[in-house]
Amino acid sequence: MAEYLPIFTMLVLATLFAGLSFFGSAMLGPKKPTRAKEAPYECGIVPRSEPAERFPVRFYLVAMIFVIFDIEIIFLYPWAVIFRQLDLFGLVEMIVFALAVFVSFVYLISNGALDWGPVKRMRPAATAPSRTSDSTVRRIGRAEEAA
Amino acid sequence: MNGLPMNGLPMNGLLVAQAGQPEGLAPLELPNVEYSAMAPHLILIGGALVLLVWVAMVRRRPPWAWAAFTVAVGLASLGASWLMWLDVGRNGPRTAVADAVVVDGYSIFFMVLVSVIVVLGALMGESFLKREDIRGPEFYVLMLLSSSGAMFMASANDLVITFLGLEILSIALYVLAGLDNRRMESREAAIKYFVLGAFSSAVFLYGVALVYGATGSTNLGEIVGYLQSSVAPANGVLLAGVALLLVGFGFKVAAVPFHTWTPDVYQGAPSPVTGFMAAGAKAAGFAGLLRVFFATFDTLKLDWQPIVWVLAVATLLVGSVLAIVQEDIKRVLAYSSISHAGFVLIGLQAANEKGLAGSLYYLLTYAFMVLGSFTVVTLVGRKGDARHDLDAYRGLSARRPALALAFTVLLLAQAGIPFTTGFLAKFYVISAAVEGRSYSLALIGMLSSVVAAFFYLRITVLMYMSTDEEEAEEARTEPLAIPRSMAVVLAVSVAFTVAFGLLPAPVIDFARDATLLI
Numbered sequence: 001m002a003e004y005l006p007i008f009t010m011l012v013l014a015t016l017f018a019g020l021s022f023f024g025s026a027m028l029g030p031k032k033p034t035r036a037k038e039a040p041y042e043c044g045i046v047p048r049s050e051p052a053e054r055f056p057v058r059f060y061l062v063a064m065i066f067v068i069f070d071i072e073i074i075f076l077y078p079w080a081v082i083f084r085q086l087d088l089f090g091l092v093e094m095i096v097f098a099l100a101v102f103v104s105f106v107y108l109i110s111n112g113a114l115d116w117g118p119v120k121r122m123r124p125a126a127t128a129p130s131r132t133s134d135s136t137v138r139r140i141g142r143a144e145e146a147a
Numbered sequence: 148m149n150g151l152p153m154n155g156l157p158m159n160g161l162l163v164a165q166a167g168q169p170e171g172l173a174p175l176e177l178p179n180v181e182y183s184a185m186a187p188h189l190i191l192i193g194g195a196l197v198l199l200v201w202v203a204m205v206r207r208r209p210p211w212a213w214a215a216f217t218v219a220v221g222l223a224s225l226g227a228s229w230l231m232w233l234d235v236g237r238n239g240p241r242t243a244v245a246d247a248v249v250v251d252g253y254s255i256f257f258m259v260l261v262s263v264i265v266v267l268g269a270l271m272g273e274s275f276l277k278r279e280d281i282r283g284p285e286f287y288v289l290m291l292l293s294s295s296g297a298m299f300m301a302s303a304n305d306l307v308i309t310f311l312g313l314e315i316l317s318i319a320l321y322v323l324a325g326l327d328n329r330r331m332e333s334r335e336a337a338i339k340y341f342v343l344g345a346f347s348s349a350v351f352l353y354g355v356a357l358v359y360g361a362t363g364s365t366n367l368g369e370i371v372g373y374l375q376s377s378v379a380p381a382n383g384v385l386l387a388g389v390a391l392l393l394v395g396f397g398f399k400v401a402a403v404p405f406h407t408w409t410p411d412v413y414q415g416a417p418s419p420v421t422g423f424m425a426a427g428a429k430a431a432g433f434a435g436l437l438r439v440f441f442a443t444f445d446t447l448k449l450d451w452q453p454i455v456w457v458l459a460v461a462t463l464l465v466g467s468v469l470a471i472v473q474e475d476i477k478r479v480l481a482y483s484s485i486s487h488a489g490f491v492l493i494g495l496q497a498a499n500e501k502g503l504a505g506s507l508y509y510l511l512t513y514a515f516m517v518l519g520s521f522t523v524v525t526l527v528g529r530k531g532d533a534r535h536d537l538d539a540y541r542g543l544s545a546r547r548p549a550l551a552l553a554f555t556v557l558l559l560a561q562a563g564i565p566f567t568t569g570f571l572a573k574f575y576v577i578s579a580a581v582e583g584r585s586y587s588l589a590l591i592g593m594l595s596s597v598v599a600a601f602f603y604l605r606i607t608v609l610m611y612m613s614t615d616e617e618e619a620e621e622a623r624t625e626p627l628a629i630p631r632s633m634a635v636v637l638a639v640s641v642a643f644t645v646a647f648g649l650l651p652a653p654v655i656d657f658a659r660d661a662t663l664l665i
Binding site: 086103107 | 175177197199200202203204283
């Protein structure tokens, strides 16, 4: 187990450093809060109202597209470094990989990930078929009676 | 750590970039990628990609065509598996792609099994998706991808590949569990499965790391070589790694005490997905588990056998006892699937050839029984996939005699009634336990199957009980339609269960010939 001693020492040192930093900054740092300092962003336009809590799901789809190409780049970089040594084999493999990645992009586009116009209903609203506006009114009514 | 190869570690065929070399030097030594060794896997993945492109490109979308395409892909991979089986029979087993995958009877057995599950699963899903108005090809695509992961788990010759297979299988399954996202239960099942599954994957990965630390390789063949050459191979790090691997696999196959997700996820997931999960994910989990423990850690047998003994006993008892008190058919089948996992663990605990063949036979026959059972559950669940209380089965025989008869056969087979494959499967693993001198485990297995028989019979009796007026009226107003694709799944599973229960030789020979390359 002697080989693991440096790792253990490192673990202890890291924990100590992190703990001491927190403790030190809490003890030593002066605390003079102002409104500007407590704002979420210290520069830019001063916010007038709370930001919306619910974002359209479209933003997440764009984030998904970003993740897809990010992952592709992660694989492309090391490949590019030894591209010549990998020769034709590497090229073919990378084309296959890029195609597979591209299919997921095509799928996202076909599902309307980049349509920013008015919402097209691709399928009925995401509620159970048994739920109608009547049932919702009844449910809310019951909840209010109970309250 | 002793035995760590400090130099000349071949990195299992990965490309080793030669540091410090000037530009334009000799090409790297590339692994010989033998695509034919992974033909069924690649067919499934290719099928999934083609399906995605097809759906994205073609505006008119006839959903039955996607199911037909998935069935065709499943049949193609079945054919490819069969060709590989013949090839292995002629030329013997081998490893391929720099020892990362192995082509032996065992891996091809699971390729055949998974292909069959894909075909039946697609047929099961088609009318369900139409009934529940779930549009899009996601069910088929995810099922194909998940199945390719299952195949990779069976044919992996490297713990890293096993892990990759596990993740390909699981991530697709998490999404499948939440496919019916209009139902709260489905979303709940997906989140529960995802959180616990991610946790168990981490445990599995930690086990891989410890095994690598102790033996110096993640390649199963090299681990075997190390264990055979070293004088005292069993040290703390290695045993801890083996234990963590067992936990990771135990979660996937729902062995007690790693089973807690099973009832909730089985209940919440859409019924065809539950059927696919019970047949496919369980088979894949056991495919990895059996290979790693039978072939690789065989020399540590005396260390893991007692642990597997305890797991098997707990799994058998918890599964069959808790199934009795359930009031929801999907929970009953979930606990029954836990108890079936216990029987397969009996085969593992025996740690002999008969145990391996028995486990494989069990998984194959169970896949048909459980797919058929969940077809019935899907049908009786009606629109909304919600009627799963046992009362929904009261008097089913009066309304749909053929459906009730099929379900009776499948339930009795799961109980282990003679002249069905279920009986032979139980008989096979228990006799393997007797051969391995685990008499007490064999006895507990038999007792738990007696307990389990109670709840299978309870459902059967319910189906043949008469209904009261009100229910009969309801049955008339809402007739239970059986779509043709569902009927095919039912017919195939019942025919398999009965025919090979009467003439067991071909399937038993198939399981016995599915040997591991060690």
